[in-house]
Amino acid sequence: MKENKIILIDLNMTGFGHFEFNKNVINHISKNRSMIFFGESKLVDILFKNCIYKNNIKFNKFFFPDANSKIKLLFREILAIIYITLIFISLSSRKKTIEFYFLSVIPLTHFYVKLINVFFSYKVTIFLHGELEAFKKQTNLPSFKYYYSIACKAIKIFNNYFKYIVLGESIFKNLNKIINTENISFIDHPYSYDEIFHIEKTNKVISFGSVGKAIIGEKNSHLIFKLADFIRNNNVSNIDNSKFTIVGTLSKDLHSYANDYVDFKEQSGMLSDVEFETRILTLDFILFFYNSDSYKYTASGAFFDCIKYEIPFIAIKNDFFNYYQEKYGPIGYLEDDYESIEKRILLILNASEEDKLNEIKVFKNNLKTMKASLKKHTNNFFENIK
Structure with missing residues (x-):
């Protein structure tokens, strides 16, 4: 077993949110190494049931409400900032190198992580998802465009110790047209490709x-x-x-x-x-x-x-x-x-x-x-x- 230095955090999703993505990233990373995962309580329960290498993972739960109102969005940001501050401080005394992977993170907290890490110098990798929609001139998130644009601005600052991963080469190429992608890489969306037993068709429909x-x-x-x-x-x-x-x-x-x-x-x-x-x-x-x-x-x-x-x-x-x-x-x-x-x-x-x-x-x-x-x-x- 490799030394425990990998910290995975989801500071956005609840319940079944990003289930396939989270499950597969956790299963891949925990295959040959120990790791710690922080996430919302129901999300942790669901992932625990679907993780292959449970003995390699230490799960930590926290309370996180759904984002179904603007007030709750603000409350989520306050909670996330408190959580990440406590996590960063609690791990700072460890002598081993810590590497963080944010599976998802809400915009203001994303910005805050960039600022607070100036004092900790952790290696941080952030997976980018729907927040990138704010780069579009017309978006399906018009009421939250400025909110998500905070994350887009955060991507561009304080990039020492930070890396980003987007879920597809076509996404990377489109980003490359509008921002510096020096610290951005891409991977195809992690997914389960188990053997499928197809149903034999019995009609011509x-x-x-x-x-x-x-x-x-x-x-x-x-x-x-x-x-x-x-x-x-x-x-x-x-x-x-x-x-x-x-x-x-x-x-x-x-x-x-x-x-x-x-x-x-x-x-x-x-x-x-x-x-x-x-x-x-x-x-x-x-x-x-x-x-x-x-x-x-x-x-x-x-x-x-x-x-x-x-x-x-x-x-x-x-x-x-x-x-x-x-x-x-x-x-x-x-x-x-x-x-x-x-x-x-x-x-x-x-x-x-x-x-x-x-x-x-x-x-x-x-x-x-x-x-x-x-x-x-x-x-x-x-x-x-x-």
């Missing part, structure tokens, strides 16, 4: 679906209902050869868009792991309705569900999807806009059975290759953490 919680906004989840209605009314000769599904739950504001052509679960909270996997494995294509400016600075977790389950996608072109399609070959259909998605699905449904199977086979072979490559690259990245 082509199943399309969205993955994750269906919401209005940048995700444009309401369009799956519009799409299913369009296909139902424009595919008369093959009216029963398609199915539309939401692998996840619906936000309340989506119920007014619902129709009988899309299958979805009426429940709050997340689907169980078994139910999620059962439903996603029925899909032939995963649908994305994000616009072309999406995923410019942030990664898509649902995109990696495509990779894990070897299911091709149909999506509107964006930098993130384009990058992987160019690198690994066709792994789905990239379209110019929503109307092109409608046309693409009609083409798929009206193609011969042989053409459908051959095209899907090409996609799946490339997805298998991509999955093996991502798994190898991720392993190599974390093995280099000493």
Whole structure:
């Protein structure tokens, strides 16, 4: 066992937040070394159940409220600043070198960490997520744009002892156009790539679906209902050869868009792991309705569900999807806009059975290759953490 010097902290997420990312980073780092993890109580409980090398990890819980109001945002910042001050001071007496990895951190606390570390000189690495959206001129977080821009400003100052990691080369390249990326590196979003047991199809129905919680906004989840209605009314000769599904739950504001052509679960909270996997494995294509400016600075977790389950996608072109399609070959259909998605699905449904199977086979072979490559690259990245 290597000397215990690795400290992982999440000063943002609660409960299942960033579950796949946190779980996989912890499992990779704790594989051959001991480490300490600090996080919100429910998040720690969930991660503890899903960590492989529990004996190598010392878990520490703290109270952290959800960010569902501006007052709570401020309260979270105050608590996070107190927590990080206490953690930094408590470890300062140790003779061994301490290295911190922030899996996620809220903006003001991010800025504060940069300031307080002037006195401690710890080596600090911070993973960057949705806060990078503040670099966009138009963002899906308009009311919090200035709040998140604090983190963007923090990235640029006091960079001795600090490193950053973004979740994708396309994100790194976009950042490189607007800021100095000398202390920034990239890694593909860490994900679980366990062996998948595919369900053998017993009919010729082509199943399309969205993955994750269906919401209005940048995700444009309401369009799956519009799409299913369009296909139902424009595919008369093959009216029963398609199915539309939401692998996840619906936000309340989506119920007014619902129709009988899309299958979805009426429940709050997340689907169980078994139910999620059962439903996603029925899909032939995963649908994305994000616009072309999406995923410019942030990664898509649902995109990696495509990779894990070897299911091709149909999506509107964006930098993130384009990058992987160019690198690994066709792994789905990239379209110019929503109307092109409608046309693409009609083409798929009206193609011969042989053409459908051959095209899907090409996609799946490339997805298998991509999955093996991502798994190898991720392993190599974390093995280099000493």
